Every structure is written in structure tokens, then in C-alpha cells.
Amino acid sequence: MTLPAPEHLFFVCGPTASGKSARALEIAAELDGEIVNADAFQLYRGLEVLTAAPPPEDREKRPHHLYSILSPDQPVDAMTYLRLVVPVIEELLARGKTPIITGGSGLYLKFLSHGPSPLPPGEPTLRAELDAAPLEDLVTSLQALDPVEAARTDLKNRRYVSRALEVCLLAGVPCSTLRDDWEAASSARAEKLRGILVSRPRPDLHDRIARRTRQMLDGGAIQEVATLRNAAPGLEKAIGYGEIRRHLAGEIDRPECESLINAATRQYAKRQDTWFRREHWLKEDRHGI
The missing domain is CATH 3.40.50.300 (P-loop containing nucleotide triphosphate hydrolases)
Incomplete structure (x- = not known):
């Protein structure tokens, strides 16, 4: 669209x-x-x-x-x-x-x-698998698939780590790539937006x-x-x-x-x-x- x-x-x-x-x-x-x-x-x-x-x-x-x-x-x-x-x-x-x-x-x-947002929605089966895995394994997988996102994620927060890894697996590209590309496009649009806050x-x-x-x-x-x-x-x-x-x-x-x-x-x-x-x-x- x-x-x-x-x-x-x-x-x-x-x-x-x-x-x-x-x-x-x-x-x-x-x-x-x-x-x-x-x-x-x-x-x-x-x-x-x-x-x-x-x-x-x-x-x-x-x-x-x-x-x-x-x-x-x-x-x-x-x-x-x-x-x-x-x-x-x-x-x-x-x-x-x-x-x-x-x-x-x-x-x-x-x-x-x-x-x-370009991030794919959650997928129940994959989410269940990630929920069952130890946090240490999730962190290791995220660091391997997307070191950029891993470096800016609170690796002690299971929900954040799991979601970042889920995005990588569902999208087939690093979560950080999706986020950064969207942020760049979003910033470019914001420069041309017009509006007021009452x-x-x-x-x-x-x-x-x-x-x-x-x-x-x-x-x-x-x-x-x-x-x-x-x-x-x-x-x-x-x-x-x-x-x-x-x-x-x-x-x-x-x-x-x-x-x-x-x-x-x-x-x-x-x-x-x-x-x-x-x-x-x-x-x-x-x-x-």
C-alpha cells in the first residue's frame, strides 16, 4: 500500500x-x-x-x-x-x-x-518454541543472526530477546535491518509532515x-x-x-x-x-x- x-x-x-x-x-x-x-x-x-x-x-x-x-x-x-x-x-x-x-x-x-511497522506479527508455534528455550540459548541465537540488534537489546529481558529473534526468523533478514530501514524512511517523511498538537x-x-x-x-x-x-x-x-x-x-x-x-x-x-x-x-x- x-x-x-x-x-x-x-x-x-x-x-x-x-x-x-x-x-x-x-x-x-x-x-x-x-x-x-x-x-x-x-x-x-x-x-x-x-x-x-x-x-x-x-x-x-x-x-x-x-x-x-x-x-x-x-x-x-x-x-x-x-x-x-x-x-x-x-x-x-x-x-x-x-x-x-x-x-x-x-x-x-x-x-x-x-x-x-515492517516487523512481522508473531507466529504462535514459533513463539511457543522460543518460550520453551532457555534465555541463554535465545541470546546466543540472536547474537549469531543479528549482532547489531543484540548489541542494542537488553539481553536480560527475555521478551525483548525473544521478539527480536522471532522477527529475524520470520522475516528472513536481521531485525536491525528492518528497524533501521523503517526509521530512515520514517524520518524522511517526518521532515515533510504538517500538523499541530492542540x-x-x-x-x-x-x-x-x-x-x-x-x-x-x-x-x-x-x-x-x-x-x-x-x-x-x-x-x-x-x-x-x-x-x-x-x-x-x-x-x-x-x-x-x-x-x-x-x-x-x-x-x-x-x-x-x-x-x-x-x-x-x-x-x-x-x-x-
Whole structure:
């Protein structure tokens, strides 16, 4: 799969509740662009309140793509997302529009901005064989097959050694070669990428999270979860889903449900902020703050 040229894209990233959607609308107007979703849970239909998907009035201002397109029982991962998003971007570019990629799912954004990792997925039979072998044997094999990777791996960490050796055996080339080639290509793309990191002071962000949680629970999220059947495994990880399920089962009351969602959202926002700040090509944006 050929990735779109990085200079033709514009990314609007940031932690949950930071105001990405509103900022994306402004930038879409400035760049004659259309908004493309990069949030894993906003791909699902029937959960627009729970996932804080853009409301209808925002979607009327500029075209939005890849929102509410999957049924809740459809599994999705970063590679699936990439196969969905590339044709959408190609169509926008063919019409002379700038794709404004916005969302908080770091891995989905990373696959689009830098390309998917070239490392092969694990293979159960081989993994079982490696798990059964003594660590010393794994280290010896890795040093023989890929001395470069062995030299930069913590050889006391069985998981790291086993994974590096597994990649060598599955790919048929040194793990270090795959990593280094991908890093070089990734760095070359990063030089041409355009995007912003919507940033807010932590107290302000926490206030926004609390307000949105209250609005979500008042606005129909409980009903969405109550009517949901056969959710895909990944969807069950959506913040609010498990807490609302517990509330519906009578395990927790509404105030505790709200408090738990707030706490989980704050923790998630912190992880998102850490992830995005590692992407040094993103320019910090405090527009309107």
C-alpha cells in the first residue's frame, strides 16, 4: 500500500477533550480541506455520544469522512484503519482538497503519518518454541543472526530477546535491518509532515473532561450502551463503556460512574499527551486558549 505524500496532509492531534474537532474545522476552512477521522472508536455507528463524535451541526460546516461507518461488532485495528483511510485521502486529493486528519488514536495516526511497522506479527508455534528455550540459548541465537540488534537489546529481558529473534526468523533478514530501514524512511517523511498538537493547561483540560463526561451521560451515552449488542472486543475498551455497563448492572450508582469515567479519561489524556509530544514535527497549538 502506497501512503499519501506527507506534504499533502494536515494533522490535528491532541488529548481527548482538548478541542481538536473545533480546531480542525477552523483549519479545514483555512486550507479548503475536509476532515478525516483518526479516532478508533468514532469509526463505529450508534455510539456517537459515548465517543464524542462531531455533532451534526459541525458535519454540516465541512465534509467529514470515516465517522460512524462500522457496526459495533466489526473488529478494527491500525492496519484496517489504514486500508480504510488511504482511498478516502486519495479521493480528496484528486478533488484538490486538503485532508485534515484529526483524532486521538496515536497508533492509527502513526501508521498514516510514518507508515506501518515492517516487523512481522508473531507466529504462535514459533513463539511457543522460543518460550520453551532457555534465555541463554535465545541470546546466543540472536547474537549469531543479528549482532547489531543484540548489541542494542537488553539481553536480560527475555521478551525483548525473544521478539527480536522471532522477527529475524520470520522475516528472513536481521531485525536491525528492518528497524533501521523503517526509521530512515520514517524520518524522511517526518521532515515533510504538517500538523499541530492542540494543547491546554492541565486544570483547563480536566475541567473540559468533567463537563464533557456530564454532557455525555446526560445526552444519551447510557442509552447507547444499554442497546448495544455484540460489541467488538476493541470497542469494549472505549472509556465509559465498562463504567456504564457496571452502572446498568446496578454495581455502581450514577455519581460513581461519572467519577470513574472522569478519572479514566484524565489518565488517557495524559498518555495521549506523552505520545504526541514524542512526535516532534507536531507544532504546539494554543489557539483560542
